[in-house]
Amino acid sequence: METIVEINNLTKEFKGKRAVEDVSFSIKPGEVVAILGPNGAGKSTAILMMLGLLHPTSGTVSLFNQKPQEQKVRERIGVMLQQVSIMDALKVKELLALFRSYYPTPLSMEEMIRLTGMQGSELNRRTDKLSGGQKRRVSFALAMAGNPDLVFFDEPTVGMDSTARKQFWEKVRQHANAGKTVLFSTHYLQEADDVATRILLFNEGKLVADGSPASIKQRLLKKAVSFKMDGHFPKEQFLAMEHISDVSEEKGRIVIQTEDTDRVLSSLFSIEMPISDIAIDKGRLEDAFEQLTVEQGVS
Amino acid sequence: MIMLLNECKIEMIRIFRNPYFVFWSLLMPIIFYFIFTKVVDTGVDDQELWNKHFLMSIAVFSVMGSAIMTLGIRVVQERSEGWTTWIKVTPLPSSSYFIAKMVGQSAVHVFSIIVIFIAGIILNGVSMTFVEWVSSAAWILIASFPFLALGVLVGTMKRVDTASGISNIIYLALAITGGLWMPMEILPKTIQLIGSWLPAYHYGNGAWGIIRGQFPEFKSIAILTVYLLLFMVLSIYIRRKQEAV
Structure with missing residues (x-):
């Protein structure tokens, strides 16, 4: 061709x-x-x-x-x-x-x-x-x-x-x-x-x-919420939740991939899971691309 | 070839639709002519010769102005607005674009010369032999090339304001020192000396010779040729430098 x-x-x-x-x-x-x-x-x-x-x-x-x-x-x-x-x-x-x-x-x-x-x-x-x-x-x-x-x-x-x-x-x-x-x-x-x-x-x-x-x-938008959790890791339960695209266990921490970290946090708190040491990872959206206008405003 | 002709036609249409061109290159010279041959008593001995002489002066004045200003400012404008860049990515060769500008401009000059000559006939009943009419028109057309080259040189400027300001000053200075408004002989000696080395005087001088039955002086032709080459070399040099980025 x-x-x-x-x-x-x-x-x-x-x-x-x-x-x-x-x-x-x-x-x-x-x-x-x-x-x-x-x-x-x-x-x-x-x-x-x-x-x-x-x-x-x-x-x-x-x-x-x-x-x-x-x-x-x-x-x-x-x-x-x-x-x-x-x-x-x-x-x-x-x-x-x-x-x-x-x-x-x-x-x-x-x-x-x-x-x-x-x-x-x-x-x-x-x-x-x-x-x-x-x-x-x-x-x-x-x-x-x-x-x-x-x-x-x-x-x-x-x-x-x-x-x-x-x-x-x-x-x-x-x-x-x-x-x-x-x-x-x-x-x-x-x-x-x-x-x-x-x-x-x-x-x-x-x-x-x-x-x-x-x-x-x-690659640009993915964010993650990670935390420690006592006891059993209910992977299926997490995957069934809204806004969660993937869940994995890395170095003793649970990592949840999402586009909306706020919603995920609020769901986690509402179901009162035994989690601790929560961290939010802005993922691979590098600083330079924060300048990228993600949504096009109505101008 | 059809592309080139089409482009020439477009350039002509654009010049005629430009109100500044109509005012500065047609109306102004004719008003000038009217004032200095009909209204103001210039106290010349031979009024008939003066009518012819001044008709040549204003035709030269008109064509010189449109060569320097209409062409130069337009080129700057087209480049600063990005039009020239756009033309480069179309199949129209840059050379055709340039040639069309020159040919279109010259065709407009022929029109200006005819209009001004007709104004002379109507206003003052100027009468010359056919050969004199044609050869003076041909001189005004051909000897305008150094001024077209000057227009192209003006066209290398970056901003429209600068180009229009500078070309206005050059134009008026050339017109006055070249004896196009009033005869060279009544100007101060220093200005006469400077003017005799500038192109405008020689441009006029060729036409003034023709209506007196003389062939344009060799010195005039030589000086105009030198200026033509000078302006061409300068604008090519500047253009190269600008494109080197």
């Missing part, structure tokens, strides 16, 4: 500081990949290098087994960068037509218009007169102009309200369902979990984990 993205030992230094350090991964057709990480993790830098807009200090990038700067590659990718700007002094329709003219097999005009969600006289408005949300939708349509096999979205939903976000991901899903590959960056764990089939977890420029959303989520 063709490899869509191939990254080998990618490193980028800015004035001696490493923004991206020795990152390697490859992406197969049809994957929806989220680059997840807190601000400053090197997500945008990695994307800019993948697009050939930044030169790596070392390492290689290839898209469709070619350099990202190749014309043939450009014809097969669609891009929405963080900074959304649209060429001014043109009508929405003119801009859509212009972008269609860049690609060998563009989407139909009707399809592009559908992606903007605009209709009638709105399409004759000048791009500089559009609202922020409309500009985003137009730039999304422009990114899709060439019916790309691979799309890049750098923090696409920042500043979108929850309805806009939903609509956006719905359209992306449709595109992915057609067998296309999607790569996006986000600092929302929930978003990566909802949309992606695979998460690349970035921290301080390094790729620290690569796996399915479920495994990454577990």
Whole structure:
């Protein structure tokens, strides 16, 4: 099977500081990949290098087994960068037509218009007169102009309200369902979990984990309550309780894996078990990832 | 090729829709022309020659302004807003984008020259031979290249405010010292001396020669060529440095 993205030992230094350090991964057709990480993790830098807009200090990038700067590659990718700007002094329709003219097999005009969600006289408005949300939708349509096999979205939903976000991901899903590959960056764990089939977890420029959303989520969110207990260890009883995902005995202590330590504690106290020396372990949710916005607020 | 033509057309549409362009490059020069040939008594001996001479001055003034400002500021704006970056990831070659800007801008210059010449005919009944009209228009178009290059140089600036401020100052200083507002001869000696080494005077001088039945002076052509090369080299150098990051 063709490899869509191939990254080998990618490193980028800015004035001696490493923004991206020795990152390697490859992406197969049809994957929806989220680059997840807190601000400053090197997500945008990695994307800019993948697009050939930044030169790596070392390492290689290839898209469709070619350099990202190749014309043939450009014809097969669609891009929405963080900074959304649209060429001014043109009508929405003119801009859509212009972008269609860049690609060998563009989407139909009707399809592009559908992606903007605009209709009638709105399409004759000048791009500089559009609202922020409309500009985003137009730039999304422009990114899709060439019916790309691979799309890049750098923090696409920042500043979108929850309805806009939903609509956006719905359209992306449709595109992915057609067998296309999607790569996006986000600092929302929930978003990566909802949309992606695979998460690349970035921290301080390094790729620290690569796996399915479920495994990454577990790794980030798992917490534990541990304690000593006199007498018999009623494993089955614990497993039957709510919010408990696993129970084990380690070095004379009972360890309960959970996503909600508060609830577990309150259940333990209510059934008055003979337990002592209770400790709460925040698990593997490392400090850096506390910056990750787990839930997406309604902004 | 179709892509390039399409891109040129788009650039032209965008310039014509820019209210600053219409005001500074078409309206202002024509108002100037009206004032200095109809309203103010300039006390020249040969009014008919002055009408022709000043028509060339303001056409040069208009094209020079749009080459430096419309082009330069737009380039800065597109880069600072991230549009230029986006274009780089589309299949449109960067060279086509650049060429379209130059060609589109030049096509707009042809339009400006025609409008201003027509204003001269309507306002003052300026009459010249066909060859004089065409060759002066051709000079104004071709000799604008150093100013396009200056516009590209302005385009390497980081902020729109800086670019628009600096290009405004350069533009007005060049216009005055180049004798485009009032004839060089009535300017102070020092300014005349400085102006004679700057490109604007030579730009005007070529056109003033043509309407007097002379071929543009060699010195003018030489100085304009040197400036063209200088601005090109400078902007390539700066662009390289910026991209090295």
